[in-house]
Amino acid sequence: MREKRWTIWMTLSVIVALLWTLVPMYWTLKYAFETHSEIAAFPPLIFPPNPQVAAFFNIFGHDYTLASGQVVKGSGQAQQIMLGLRNSLIVAIVVTIITTLVVVPLSYVYARLEFRFKTALLMAVLLSVSLPPVSTLIPFYSLYVQLDLVGTLTGLIIITLTITIPIVTWMLIGFFRNLPPIENLARIDGFSKAYTFIRIIVPMAWSGILVAAVIAFLFSWNEYVYAQVLVTGSRAVTLPAAMSGFLFQVPNPEHLAASLTISLLPPFFIAFFLQRHIVEMNLSDPVR
Amino acid sequence: MARIELINLEKVFGEQHAVRALDLEIADGELLVLLGPSGCGKSTTMNMIAGLLPPTSGSIVFGDREVTDESPYQRNVAMVFQSSLLYPHLTARQNIQMSLKRSGLSKSDVSQRVTEAATTVDVAHLLDKMPGQLSGGERQRVATAKAIVRQPACFLLDEPLAALDAALRMTLRSELVNLQKRLNTTMVFVTHDQVEAMTMGDRIGVMRNGGLEQIGTPNDIYNNPESLFVAGFVGSPPMNFFAGDIETVDGQPTFVNAFARFRLADAYGQLAPRSGVTLTVRPQFMRIVSEAGEGTVPLTVYAIEHLGNESVLIADAPDGSKVRAVVAAGFEAKIGQALHASFDPSNAGLFDTKTERRVAQ
Ligand SMILES: Nc1ncnc2c1ncn2[C@@H]1O[C@H](COP(=O)(O)OP(=O)(O)OP(=O)(O)O)[C@@H](O)[C@H]1O
Ligand SMILES: [Mg+2]
Numbered sequence: 001m002r003e004k005r006w007t008i009w010m011t012l013s014v015i016v017a018l019l020w021t022l023v024p025m026y027w028t029l030k031y032a033f034e035t036h037s038e039i040a041a042f043p044p045l046i047f048p049p050n051p052q053v054a055a056f057f058n059i060f061g062h063d064y065t066l067a068s069g070q071v072v073k074g075s076g077q078a079q080q081i082m083l084g085l086r087n088s089l090i091v092a093i094v095v096t097i098i099t100t101l102v103v104v105p106l107s108y109v110y111a112r113l114e115f116r117f118k119t120a121l122l123m124a125v126l127l128s129v130s131l132p133p134v135s136t137l138i139p140f141y142s143l144y145v146q147l148d149l150v151g152t153l154t155g156l157i158i159i160t161l162t163i164t165i166p167i168v169t170w171m172l173i174g175f176f177r178n179l180p181p182i183e184n185l186a187r188i189d190g191f192s193k194a195y196t197f198i199r200i201i202v203p204m205a206w207s208g209i210l211v212a213a214v215i216a217f218l219f220s221w222n223e224y225v226y227a228q229v230l231v232t233g234s235r236a237v238t239l240p241a242a243m244s245g246f247l248f249q250v251p252n253p254e255h256l257a258a259s260l261t262i263s264l265l266p267p268f269f270i271a272f273f274l275q276r277h278i279v280e281m282n283l284s285d286p287v288r
Numbered sequence: 289m290a291r292i293e294l295i296n297l298e299k300v301f302g303e304q305h306a307v308r309a310l311d312l313e314i315a316d317g318e319l320l321v322l323l324g325p326s327g328c329g330k331s332t333t334m335n336m337i338a339g340l341l342p343p344t345s346g347s348i349v350f351g352d353r354e355v356t357d358e359s360p361y362q363r364n365v366a367m368v369f370q371s372s373l374l375y376p377h378l379t380a381r382q383n384i385q386m387s388l389k390r391s392g393l394s395k396s397d398v399s400q401r402v403t404e405a406a407t408t409v410d411v412a413h414l415l416d417k418m419p420g421q422l423s424g425g426e427r428q429r430v431a432t433a434k435a436i437v438r439q440p441a442c443f444l445l446d447e448p449l450a451a452l453d454a455a456l457r458m459t460l461r462s463e464l465v466n467l468q469k470r471l472n473t474t475m476v477f478v479t480h481d482q483v484e485a486m487t488m489g490d491r492i493g494v495m496r497n498g499g500l501e502q503i504g505t506p507n508d509i510y511n512n513p514e515s516l517f518v519a520g521f522v523g524s525p526p527m528n529f530f531a532g533d534i535e536t537v538d539g540q541p542t543f544v545n546a547f548a549r550f551r552l553a554d555a556y557g558q559l560a561p562r563s564g565v566t567l568t569v570r571p572q573f574m575r576i577v578s579e580a581g582e583g584t585v586p587l588t589v590y591a592i593e594h595l596g597n598e599s600v601l602i603a604d605a606p607d608g609s610k611v612r613a614v615v616a617a618g619f620e621a622k623i624g625q626a627l628h629a630s631f632d633p634s635n636a637g638l639f640d641t642k643t644e645r646r647v648a649q
Contacts, residue, residue: 006547184338184367185337185367185375188366188367189389189390190359190360190390191390200375261471
């Protein structure tokens with residue numbers, strides 16, 4: 001009897017959680033496939049009556065002729081969106097590569113080796129994890145003005161790394177701590193520390209490193225606050241900053257919705273292709 | 289092949305003296321078991337022999353060569369770690385090959401040696417499996433193959449059987465002893481299981497608080513423990529202890545306490561009266577009698593454990609301490625029943641309660 005009630009509550013809360021996340025996403029998706037007037041209809045339509053892909057053409061600057069013969073004009077924001085897409089990809093990939101290259105050895109050293117001032121340095125990492133990103137924005141901005149880094153991809157990459165590196169380091173430290181004492185085995189076999197790390201630890205820790213890379217990528221892909229301040233309107237604009245431009249224009253919800261849909265694609269593909277890995281990525285028990 | 293000598297070895301971790309003033313000589317081809325409770329410094333000692341941990345002071349000699357500053361690889365030791373650690377991302381074959389990676393042997397020599405080692409421990413059919421796909425016993429055998437493929441100066445095994453079930457441990461421990469005798473390679477085996485130590489060791493070194501409490505053959509350790517600690521740690525069921533004093537009764541040294549008096553064996557003929565001694569008797573030497581008499585202890589039955597071929601009677605002495613006696617399989621007694629036990633004084637040991645050392649005969 002009790003268990004039954006428990007199951008009902010669990011099902012119910014899962015449904016609520018699903019609706020909570022999926023309904024807004026569905027609404028965005030629906031907008032992307034509707035025309036201006038369909039979006040404006042009241043009461044709102046649950047399904048787009050004639051789904052069409054005009055908005056996806058428009059945001060890349062192309063006009064689109066509807067079945068009715070009506071021509072929908074390309075968006076004036078198209079330049080920004082295309083730049084944003086390109087820049088976002090560049091920033092996210094560079095950030096992912098640098099974060100992974102730095103964080104894997106760094107967190108390994110923190111987790112597995114003893115050295116002086118280790119605790120103090122660990123606290124420094126924790127501190128940078130706990131700082132709200134906005135709090136570093138003003139000092140970074142004035143620094144960037146002097147270094148001429150405002151409105152550059154380099155500047156954005158550097159500031160994004162200041163977030164991803166500490167967070168991912170903190171995550172991976174726990175992962176490396178839980179590896180078995182494999183270094184002793186390697187020393188008996190006569191391997192150097194460097195060989196052990198590159199040829200034994202890294203292959204063993206593959207799943208953890210993958211998680212680290214995914215987190216760095218997603219964080220960078222979704223990053224909005226820094227981009228808004230540092231690169232909006234410049235040639236270094238990223239997708240989130242470019243999309244926010246729609247908010248300040250003649251209201252064109254289907255364009256905003258279409259670009260949001262595109263920005264959801266990389267996370268979606270990551271989740272889709274790595275779903276088996278993500279389920280298996282057990283950070284607390286790295287090797288089974 | 290090597291004789292191993294530890295000279296005044298010490299290891300200090302911060303405030304903690306993990307190993308203190310350890311002197312130990314292990315003969316060539318000997319199987320020495322290091323036995324002791326958790327945290328007594330067995331692994332620390334082992335890691336220092338392996339070269340994984342630098343000693344704080346003291347030296348380590350292999351044969352005639354001082355190796356204190358050499359790396360594990362230079363010492364040519366093979367080690368099997370707790371729960372038979374293997375590289376989890378490599379197959380059994382690759383795991384074994386890793387031991388020969390730096391040997392400079394040709395590919396065909398390596399593969400021949402790997403096959404030989406795998407055949408020796410009967411894992412040739414498992415070579416292409418990952419460690420995660422192997423059972424605990426198979427993993428242990430693969431780890432052993434990895435150890436022997438090097439043809440090392442000595443084998444160091446740190447509780448390799450700890451995570452396995454009882455039946456498997458029994459099989460594997462006889463396999464290990466058999467292998468060690470066939471290869472005639474020095475082996476140091478760490479365990480906290482006294483049965484494992486007794487059944488495997490040529491000699492047993494009992495450790496306590498970082499020091500060597502006693503070292504000797506299993507017979508020595510069992511029959512002539514030098515301290516109360518060794519007496520209590522080795523043997524199953526565990527040793528019985530009686531606290532009391534020595535008095536002279538009728539011109540004979542006699543053990544006396546509130547509820548019992550035992551005349552000591554003739555070997556103690558000259559012993560002067562003294563206070564604060566502990567008398568030890570193995571449960572195997574306790575005899576249950578129904579009548580009180582000369583040299584008996586009154587007991588109240590607490591429990592009977594049936595082992596099939598015999599049973600263990602557990603009873604309370606009047607001072608509340610537990611007394612165990614091995615009795616015949618058919619032995620019946622009710623819980624709470626009053627009984628008496630006696631023993632042949634020549635089977636009792638006598639220790640100073642304060643120093644915990646054996647009282648000289
Ligand atoms: N790296 C270390 N740093 C600090 N203290 C340590 C370290 N390694 C061991 N010790 C301490 O040294 C003592 C001996 O440890 P050791 O691992 O040798 O015990 P052990 O006899 O192998 O025990 P077990 O049966 O539990 O494996 C313990 O008290 C332990 O806490
Ligand atoms: Mg240990």
